[in-house]
Amino acid sequence: MDSNDLKVNNSTLAGAAPRLELRDMTKIYPSVIANDSIDLKVAPGEIHAVLGENGAGKSTLMKAIYGVVKPDRGEILWEGKQLDIINPAYARKLGIGMVFQHFSLFETLTVAENISLAMDNKNDMETLCEEIITVSEKYGLPLDPKRMVHSLPVGLRQRVEIVRCLIQKPKLLIMDEPTSVLTPQAVRKMFETLRKLSQEGCSILYISHKLDEIQELCHTATIIRAGKVTGYAFPANETSASLARMMIGKELPVCTQDNPDLDGKNRLEVRCLCKTKSDQFGTNLNDISFTVRSGEILGIAGISGNGQRELTNAVVGEWLTPKPDDILICGKPAGHLDPGQRRKLGLGFVPEDRLGRGAVPGMNLMYNYLLTTHHHNLIKGGLICFKKAARFAKECVSSFDVKCGGIEDQITSLSGGNIQKFITGREILQNPDLIVMSQPTWGVDVGAANVIRQSIIDLRNKGTAVMVISEELDELFEICDRLMVIAKGHLSPSLNVCDTTKEEIGIWMSGMFPGGPVESMN
Amino acid sequence: MRYFSPLIAALLMLLSGLLIFTVLGKNPGIAFHAFFIEPINDFYGLGELIIKASPLMLIGVGLAIGFKANIWNIGAEGQLAMGAVFGGGIAIYFNESTSVFILPAMFAGGIIGGMFWASIPAFLKTRFNANEILVSLMLNYVAILILSLLVHGPWKDPHGYGFPQSVLFSESALLPVLIEGTRLHAGVIISFAAIGVGWIFLLKSFIGYQLQVSGLAINAAAYAGFNYKKMIWIGLLAGGLTSGIAGVSEIAGPIGQLLPSVSPGYGFAAIIVAYVGRLHPGGIFLSSLLMALLYLGGESGQMNLDLPSAVTGVFQGMLLFYLLAADFLINFRIRLKSNPSLKGINS
Numbered sequence: 001m002d003s004n005d006l007k008v009n010n011s012t013l014a015g016a017a018p019r020l021e022l023r024d025m026t027k028i029y030p031s032v033i034a035n036d037s038i039d040l041k042v043a044p045g046e047i048h049a050v051l052g053e054n055g056a057g058k059s060t061l062m063k064a065i066y067g068v069v070k071p072d073r074g075e076i077l078w079e080g081k082q083l084d085i086i087n088p089a090y091a092r093k094l095g096i097g098m099v100f101q102h103f104s105l106f107e108t109l110t111v112a113e114n115i116s117l118a119m120d121n122k123n124d125m126e127t128l129c130e131e132i133i134t135v136s137e138k139y140g141l142p143l144d145p146k147r148m149v150h151s152l153p154v155g156l157r158q159r160v161e162i163v164r165c166l167i168q169k170p171k172l173l174i175m176d177e178p179t180s181v182l183t184p185q186a187v188r189k190m191f192e193t194l195r196k197l198s199q200e201g202c203s204i205l206y207i208s209h210k211l212d213e214i215q216e217l218c219h220t221a222t223i224i225r226a227g228k229v230t231g232y233a234f235p236a237n238e239t240s241a242s243l244a245r246m247m248i249g250k251e252l253p254v255c256t257q258d259n260p261d262l263d264g265k266n267r268l269e270v271r272c273l274c275k276t277k278s279d280q281f282g283t284n285l286n287d288i289s290f291t292v293r294s295g296e297i298l299g300i301a302g303i304s305g306n307g308q309r310e311l312t313n314a315v316v317g318e319w320l321t322p323k324p325d326d327i328l329i330c331g332k333p334a335g336h337l338d339p340g341q342r343r344k345l346g347l348g349f350v351p352e353d354r355l356g357r358g359a360v361p362g363m364n365l366m367y368n369y370l371l372t373t374h375h376h377n378l379i380k381g382g383l384i385c386f387k388k389a390a391r392f393a394k395e396c397v398s399s400f401d402v403k404c405g406g407i408e409d410q411i412t413s414l415s416g417g418n419i420q421k422f423i424t425g426r427e428i429l430q431n432p433d434l435i436v437m438s439q440p441t442w443g444v445d446v447g448a449a450n451v452i453r454q455s456i457i458d459l460r461n462k463g464t465a466v467m468v469i470s471e472e473l474d475e476l477f478e479i480c481d482r483l484m485v486i487a488k489g490h491l492s493p494s495l496n497v498c499d500t501t502k503e504e505i506g507i508w509m510s511g512m513f514p515g516g517p518v519e520s521m522n
Numbered sequence: 523m524r525y526f527s528p529l530i531a532a533l534l535m536l537l538s539g540l541l542i543f544t545v546l547g548k549n550p551g552i553a554f555h556a557f558f559i560e561p562i563n564d565f566y567g568l569g570e571l572i573i574k575a576s577p578l579m580l581i582g583v584g585l586a587i588g589f590k591a592n593i594w595n596i597g598a599e600g601q602l603a604m605g606a607v608f609g610g611g612i613a614i615y616f617n618e619s620t621s622v623f624i625l626p627a628m629f630a631g632g633i634i635g636g637m638f639w640a641s642i643p644a645f646l647k648t649r650f651n652a653n654e655i656l657v658s659l660m661l662n663y664v665a666i667l668i669l670s671l672l673v674h675g676p677w678k679d680p681h682g683y684g685f686p687q688s689v690l691f692s693e694s695a696l697l698p699v700l701i702e703g704t705r706l707h708a709g710v711i712i713s714f715a716a717i718g719v720g721w722i723f724l725l726k727s728f729i730g731y732q733l734q735v736s737g738l739a740i741n742a743a744a745y746a747g748f749n750y751k752k753m754i755w756i757g758l759l760a761g762g763l764t765s766g767i768a769g770v771s772e773i774a775g776p777i778g779q780l781l782p783s784v785s786p787g788y789g790f791a792a793i794i795v796a797y798v799g800r801l802h803p804g805g806i807f808l809s810s811l812l813m814a815l816l817y818l819g820g821e822s823g824q825m826n827l828d829l830p831s832a833v834t835g836v837f838q839g840m841l842l843f844y845l846l847a848a849d850f851l852i853n854f855r856i857r858l859k860s861n862p863s864l865k866g867i868n869s
Binding site for chain 2: 316317318338339340341342343349351353355356357358359360361362363367370371372374379382383384386
């Protein structure tokens with residue numbers, strides 16, 4: 001190969017000497033062929049998108065490159081040499097870094113300790129801390145190395161994962177859905193980081209289903225559907241529609257929206273709620289008041305860790321408020337009620353953590369269905385009505401198109417998107433008067449995300465009051481009627497979605513809104 | 523695989539036992555016969571097996587209810603002793619009475635005693651977040667010493683030649699023998715019933731479900747609105763209840779009076795029984811029979827093979843150790859050396 005070809009340039013990428021080449025990669029699981037003869041090439045400095053729905057086999061392919069999964073067939077060529085990547089340590093030695101979709105951090109350790117675990121040559125902690133600060137600031141992802149990971153919100157946890165890779169100066173960086181927890185400004189900043197890395201010669205495999213991002217950032221793309229490559233593309237030359245067609249095999253479904261019901265009754269009323277944080281990395285809630293009416297969707301935007309957890313916990317009853325009157329659900333004081341009692345008032349809740357909170361790992365779908373629905377006549381004389389529970393669980397599985405073998409399946413055997421569809425379905429089928437949804441489509445593939453968003457809209461059209469807490473502005477703008485922003489425990493005034501822009505919300509997310517934390521500091 | 527590890531553990535225990543017998547200079551064949559066959563090769567022996575298994579399955583089921591919710595009651599031995607104190611107190615106080623209500627009153631007393639003793643760690647955990655393992659463990663010694671104090675002092679049989687033991691219970695305070703020619707007493711019916719009730723409670727009831735959710739994912743339990751404090755109370759009191767009943771069954775059954783020690787470690791052995799039985803009442807039934815056989819084998823080994831009484835403890839310990847090891851090794855792999863393939867890259 002001619003070394004001149006190594007320069008990053010869309011038109012010459014196809015001919016450049018690849019940093020990584022995959023040939024005929026195949027991975028067969030007992031029930032499914034995850035990867036079926038996949039070929040893929042990444043040149044030095046190339047940002048290469050791997051596009052596909054959840055369950056299409058992207059993650060398996062990336063895990064094979066990173067040495068987590070052993071392929072059944074196929075070759076991996078690293079800088080022209082064929083090798084077996086037997087484990088992640090070896091992959092890191094080669095210069096491959098990976099940011100996982102599901103975080104692989106130890107919650108009881110500090111940021112620096114977590115990063116040190118992935119380092120193969122051990123340095124002392126002090127040097128490492130300094131290094132973390134330098135690298136994280138250089139790439140615009142500042143981090144405090146001494147903080148405990150359990151105290152970090154999801155957005156910052158992901159930052160730890162990214163910095164953990166960057167600190168090893170990788171030659172190939174694999175990123176699995178990295179922007180889902182960032183503000184538009186932060187996404188742009190991360191793109192700068194990635195472009196800078198690319199100019200330094202680092203190749204990037206960028207896994208995403210956000211088509212606009214891929215078009216903006218990536219030089220080339222490999223599209224995978226059901227384990228097979230369905231196309232290679234230069235994203236800049238494609239339209240979102242054509243990429244979507246390659247990805248899901250049909251046109252991208254669009255959510256339909258009716259006009260909001262303007263004189264719905266107040267279903268949720270939060271009055272001057274103040275709450276002092278319970279641990280040092282929590283957020284104080286600062287005089288929060290808002291209402292959600294029936295037949296509307298209120299979106300709460302904000303970067304995670306700004307009080308969302310505290311606010312949702314207060315609304316759903318996992319934290320009790322000082323006075324019963326602080327929170328009214330369907331007109332009744334509810335501040336002193338536990339989550340089960342609030343459900344009986346008509347509250348539904350989809351939490352952001354799926355496994356371990358919204359669903360119980362180690363139990364099957366039927367038992368998981370029972371978790372929040374038991375008060376709908378599923379318990380007789382203290383005993384569980386199994387037949388009835390099974391019937392309802394089956395109904396949930398079929399009406400929300402949850403892909404599984406049956407309700408006897410363990411919840412952990414489902415993909416993230418299907419778990420989320422199941423939990424959302426479970427809450428929606430109870431016909432709540434008020435539903436709170438936290439990060440409803442986080443890490444969920446396009447198809448499932450659309451099912452979930454459409455079901456939220458349908459629910460609103462039926463007169464339910466919906467409150468959505470999300471970090472994805474695209475999503476909030478697509479489904480919400482009104483938006484509020486939470487920053488440092490302050491809640492902004494409400495804006496009608498049609499009167500505002502993503503840019504304005506993005507600025508508000510950094511705390512600059514009337515009555516916000518920036519103003520109150522001055 | 524989860525259900526195989528008790529079998530693997532039992533097999534490894536037997537193999538290690540073989541090794542120990544050989545090292546001690548016993549003929550393994552004879553030793554095995556004496557240990558595992560001899561005690562149960564007649565009708566009387568089978569009765570003894572069930573008598574020994576009875577408190578183990580009873581307490582094991584009670585403990586499993588707590589263990590499902592990750593509530594670690596290690597105090598069954600003390601709760602059993604307290605049950606014996608309360609039940610035995612009634613028997614001693616009404617020693618002259620021939621009322622048919624004595625026995626039910628003893629069981630009621632035993633239940634109150636066992637639950638009272640279990641309520642101490644429950645209160646301290648719900649109120650002060652005190653570790654229930656340590657509290658319940660230490661209370662074992664307190665309870666056993668209280669029992670000892672009573673039979674050395676106020677409850678000592680005045681005609682007992684100074685031995686630290688109570689009067690023999692009257693006929694109306696003793697459990698009837700079920701089958702002539704054995705010592706099989708009516709208490710085993712309660713234990714069998716407990717297996718059935720425990721099965722419904724753990725697998726069919728909503729409270730059992732709540733306990734299980736609390737054990738598997740505490741955040742999911744909070745999300746669903748299950749009251750964890752209630753789970754702590756239920757988890758500990760269930761163990762106290764069954765231990766208290768077991769205490770009364772022992773003193774009103776095979777023992778027939780209060781002694782300084784009313785249990786050869788049933789409360790501790792039941793922890794192993796619950797785990798070997800995978801916290802499932804059916805499994806607990808089977809594992810209590812195995813554990814009872816170890817007790818009988820130990821006694822037979824002392825008589826026929828000149829083995830020390832510690833041999834029972836050795837077998838119990840090996841069983842638990844191998845079970846924990848099997849559970850662990852089913853999920854994890856041991857790698858002794860660093861990966862050789864990495865070495866070439868460092869240069």
